[in-house]
Amino acid sequence: MPPDSELRALNALHEQLADAFAKAQWERIGEIDGRIRACLELLAKLPQLSDEVQAARLRLKQLHNEVRIAGAEECERLRVVLLRHLEYAEGRNAYMSVDQF
Numbered sequence: 242m243p244p245d246s247e248l249r250a251l252n253a254l255h256e257q258l259a260d261a262f263a264k265a266q267w268e269r270i271g272e273i274d275g276r277i278r279a280c281l282e283l284l285a286k287l288p289q290l291s292d293e294v295q296a297a298r299l300r301l302k303q304l305h306n307e308v309r310i311a312g313a314e315e316c317e318r319l320r321v322v323l324l325r326h327l328e329y330a331e332g333r334n335a336y337m338s339v340d341q342f
Contacts, residue, residue: 250280251297255304262308267315270308
């Protein structure tokens with residue numbers, strides 16, 4: 242990566258992740274997460290990073306952690322919704338089998 246491109250790449254990823262997070266676009270967040278990984282792998286190969294790049298990386302890391310926590314909360318919410326549907330289906334099946342007698 243040319244010198245200024247690291248900072249631009251990190252800032253662009255931060256902007257994309259923040260936008261997807263604000264819109265709760267979880268599939269898009271997954272795609273961005275892959276791009277973040279690729280970018281961080283490239284940065285890890287560089288001999289050193291400027292202070293600005295390190296600060297941008299830290300900002301992205303903080304946002305990524307916030308998104309990760311929200312993603313875990315969303316997974317739990319969906320788990321509860323699915324569990325309710327399963328319980329409803331089991332109750333419905335119980336009524337159907339009682340009605341057959």
